[in-house]
Amino acid sequence: MKVKFTDLYKLIPEKKKVLSKLNYLIKNSKFVGGDEVKNFEKNFAKYTGSKYCVTLGNGTDALEIAVKSLNLKKGSEIIVPVNTWISTAEAVKNNGYKLVFCDIDLRDYSLSIPDLKRKINSNTSAVIAVHLYGNPSDMYNIKKITQKKNLKLIEDCAQAHGSRIKKKHVGTFGDVGTFSFFPGKNLGAFGDGGAIITNSKKISNFVLRMRNHGALNKYDHNFSGRNSRLDTLNAAVLNHKLTNYKKSLSSRNKLAKIYFSKLKTLSGIQTYKLKKNYEYCYHQFVIRTSSRDKLKNFLTKNKIDTMIHYPYMLNELNFFPNDKKLKNSKNLGKKILSLPISEEHTKDEILYVANKISLFFKKQILNK
Ligand SMILES: Cc1ncc(COP(=O)(O)O)c(C=O)c1O
Incomplete structure (x- = not known):
């Protein structure tokens, strides 16, 4: 018997339905934004139990923009677990903050709580917990620690769609949760994709502008942003996959x-x-x-x-x-x-x- 690691084609549920949807969108020249994107944001916010979901170009941008959205003290330290995909650390470095690595808990590869406590000092401004492999980090304890020390908390949920603690979806414990919809992820698109979830209107509005050159509507640029949008075809694919x-x-x-x-x-x-x-x-x-x-x-x-x-x-x-x-x-x-x-x-x-x-x-x- 041959056992493949993954077969991305096989992972597409109800292929005919997906292809007919994509065909419709292509025929009607619907490529950027629109109802598919809005619907997926609404559906994913509902699925995760968060107030807002803003889709983005990929999970790396989601992390980078999430860090930026928190307006942390210049030169401050952000703690990141040492066993994660490079994006989690890049988000800290690319925003100009000091990267501090934290050890992991060997029982489930989540962030080590004793080492987290050791790493926090007066210059720490935030922690990024990563739910690696889909294993939820100990968010009730991590939240207790960050709240006590007045630190911001980001959750990297790139590998954790559907992971929950006491029925509460990961990504909803801290200030902002980030996701990737890279094809190999549990909820994967036909290319790159990402999102943030948050209960903060302020963060959601910042990310909405950031992903679109600082503008919410055409030409109303408030600041210098970037282009990081989930495209319409991929939003349609994700809407479909989320249902299944x-x-x-x-x-x-x-x-x-x-x-x-x-x-x-x-x-x-x-x-x-x-x-x-x-x-x-x-x-x-x-x-x-x-x-x-x-x-x-x-x-x-x-x-x-x-x-x-x-x-x-x-x-x-x-x-x-x-x-x-x-x-x-x-x-x-x-x-x-x-x-x-x-x-x-x-x-x-x-x-x-x-x-x-x-x-x-x-x-x-x-x-x-
Ligand atoms: C833990 C983790 N964080 C962030 C990312 C980045 O996501 P993307 O590849 O969509 O940029 C990934 C993707 O592999 C990941 O596994």
Whole structure:
């Protein structure tokens, strides 16, 4: 059996309906803005339970504009977890703030609360929590800490569409939540896309202007902004996918259960520690093992695709601060492995992957 990591084409639900919608929009020259974009913003705000959603060109812009929207003190520090996609850190650097890395919690790869407390000082102005792999960070505690210290809070939800804590969607705990609709994301467009959600009218209005050269209406520029809009065709695709998203989440959760039941008894590997009242969207299913490279090769030989998110921690990139005191994340890039998981994988495929992993560890024990 061959198990692909993802098959983006397969992930498009009701293809005929989508193509006919795109055909209609193209025939009517509807390419930028319009009802599709407005509807998706309304629908996604409703889905996440936030007052406002403003769509953008991609998740990187969403982060960069979110940081800008908060008007933080010049030269102040922003804390970011060290295991994340580079965009989270770029948003800090590209806005001219000082980047401070925080260690991660090895139980679910979220931000480490003890290290967060250590990293906060009188020059800290904000924290960006990342719900990596779709695992919600401990937002009730993080919020308590940031509120007490009067810090702004951004949530990077690029990988966490549908992840919730006590039914509350991630991205709604802090000042602003950011999303990516990159094709490989759980809710993926046919190209780049992004959004912010917020309950603040002020932030929402700022982002609306920022994405459109500082203007809300034609030629009413208030400041120098940029062009970062979700296009109409992609808004239509996302509107359609959002309608079907509940089903996708349920399939991903069912497949994750198979991994947990098969892998939890293996002594050489660690899976996630799931928390009560947390809902997970399983953007990635990541395991950790000191035999990572050997396991990856073994799975490749058995025609199973895997990936690594990410092979380096951001403090290992030489243009970012090189904080050597981050204990949990040290060498993490050499131990983690992302297994195939999506709503289009079958139970048999996931069982096949899990059984091959069990076989690998059994062989390892016999060879010792
Ligand atoms: C955690 C995280 N933040 C931000 C981004 C950036 O999103 P985009 O690729 O849409 O710019 C990504 C995308 O990979 C991501 O995974």
